[in-house]
Amino acid sequence: MQRYFLATTAQIGDTVELPADVSHHLIDVMRAQVGSQIEVVLDNQQAYVATITTVEPAQVTLNEALDSDSELPVNVILVCGLPKTKEKPELIVQKATELGVHQIVFFAAERSVSRWTAEKVTKKLARLQKIANGAAEQSHRQVQPSVHYVKKLTDVLAQFPAQHRLVAWEESAKQGETSALVRELQATQPGETILAIFGPEGGLSETEINQLTAQEVVPAGLGPRILRTETAPLYFMSAVSVWLELN
Amino acid sequence: MQRYFLATTAQIGDTVELPADVSHHLIDVMRAQVGSQIEVVLDNQQAYVATITTVEPAQVTLNEALDSDSELPVNVILVCGLPKTKEKPELIVQKATELGVHQIVFFAAERSVSRWTAEKVTKKLARLQKIANGAAEQSHRQVQPSVHYVKKLTDVLAQFPAQHRLVAWEESAKQGETSALVRELQATQPGETILAIFGPEGGLSETEINQLTAQEVVPAGLGPRILRTETAPLYFMSAVSVWLELN
Incomplete structure (x- = not known):
């Protein structure tokens, strides 16, 4: 219906x-x-x-x-380094909405090739919000996720508080770490908020990773394969659902 | 590199x-x-x-x-009802390759609006195989997944044997089933093959579901939200990785 x-x-x-x-x-x-x-x-x-x-x-x-509940038991905030193309933020917003996200924040990462100028931000966000709203209807959500843009990564942590904070980090996987994501999901209680940060093409810089770990954001690998910037957040959203809804 | x-x-x-x-x-x-x-x-x-x-x-x-291994511990075969647009099979092939799939089989489902004519099949598969090969390089796989087209769903099961067989089914989730996927993943041993079937837009028909369950293919829900035809296989691939590589 x-x-x-x-x-x-x-x-x-x-x-x-x-x-x-x-x-x-x-x-x-x-x-x-x-x-x-x-x-x-x-x-x-x-x-x-x-x-x-x-x-x-x-x-x-x-x-x-209707007594059915289609919302994840936790609030998920995805924080994504702005990807290069116009299509990738749209794909992230549409798919993450289907997968249950609550807030999506794009930020200008050190290695982001694109930047949204002040004049562009309102128009870009309006378009992405429309995509989120449509996907929320189609996937039978009860919440329309909100889409945001923040210039600086350091401002994101202040503006979007969360009990659990992860950063997807390829090097973490390369160093043989395979359990941080699951450990964090296991520690999450219903109603809590998980925030997960993803780099743009080329990944986050060492400076950015250091800024995050200094604030106790947990580096987590997403398996041994290299995922594109738009694939990693969808892997993460699926992981949250599998672990907290099907397990 | x-x-x-x-x-x-x-x-x-x-x-x-x-x-x-x-x-x-x-x-x-x-x-x-x-x-x-x-x-x-x-x-x-x-x-x-x-x-x-x-x-x-x-x-x-x-x-x-190199002693790193980027392959899933199991072989995954995705079987997808042919989606409506040209872009969706491409998205499925690219993203599922990043996520570790071994074989992707498209089939003409009852509700598939598109059909590939005999003349088109070779050209379509060549293009999709090229996308798989590129994604396998970019995600640092050791295997290039193969892409196939089979006209009839009933032929798929005969041509692609697997120890574990699932069909993603919305009604299964609606009936409150939330554990078939995880149960099947828990039962899977390294080296075994899991085959998972997904409907096109509009889903599989009751006849198709009955054909599958008659052959002991297990219906499994993918959470309470309605996922688009191209999103469900990516959710499934992520679930396999989270459960078997990070758990």
Whole structure:
């Protein structure tokens, strides 16, 4: 069933008018009619089944609350060195949203070839946020992840507090470390926040790794193969789900 | 260090002439010179450090064998219902190769919108194989995964035997099953083969699921969120690595 996020509060039995973009997608694109059912998620992060009662304007009545929960038991913040191309941040945002992320922060890493100028940031973030919102609907999330841009890596740690903090580091794997990620996942309690940092193409610099480890961010390998900058965060998201949802 | 696959056998100290495509990439694109070092993987799936001794023709001498092993302890076969777009099979092949897959089989699922005609198959597979080969070099694999196309799902099981066989099934997750994947990974011994089947957009049909379960393929959920057809195999590959390499 098609799912939409509505920035509103309501009770079972209430009738809610759909905003223009949702109405357009539902009525004009999906050709839904009076009587069709959809799922809506309200401001309380609760999903409901709703029935279309009128199409002009598009309105739905809330039938019942869904008791399924599609959110990870922990909050995950992905922190990614800005990749080279326009497509890679979009891929990270779309896939990480499907995989349950809560916040995605891009930062200008030492080795990031791209930089977002101040004028560009708002437009870039708006586009990425739209991708996150769409992916959240499609994957039947109850939360739309938020997308951020922070210029300096050192500012990220101050702005995004977390009980568990990891940095994906190839050299850690090369030195034979194979258990930091699982150890950290084992130590995580429901409701806590895990923040994981990933380098851009070419990886994080030694200076950046040192800045992070000085603040007790844990270096963790993601297996013996070299993962591209956009693949590593998706590996990490899958690891969180496997460990905390299927184990 | 740049890594290349050479379809040849040789001993430490031997000099090997590089094929035209490798020579072009190494000398013309990467601007490597006499004395530069590269990594090569030979037919024995062993990686070596090698030094360029001449550039015209491009030749290298094998210095030493590398003792790092970047292969998963098990063989993974991904079986994917053919997705709608040209880009999705490419994304699956590239990312699954980084994540350690051994064979990728596309098949025309009941709900696959695309079909590959007999004339198209060779060209499509050649392109996907090239993507796999490039990703295997970049992720420092010792094996180049092979890419296949099989028309019928029922033929896949006969052609690709495996000790462990799973089918990713959304309904399995909806029914509250959360442990089949981990249980199967726990039962897997080094050297064994795991085959995992994924539907196209819209999923596998009930008939297909019944065909598979009749042959004792195990239905497994991949968490409570709905993953796109190209995301599910990458989640699965990450799960195999986390469970068998980091645990």
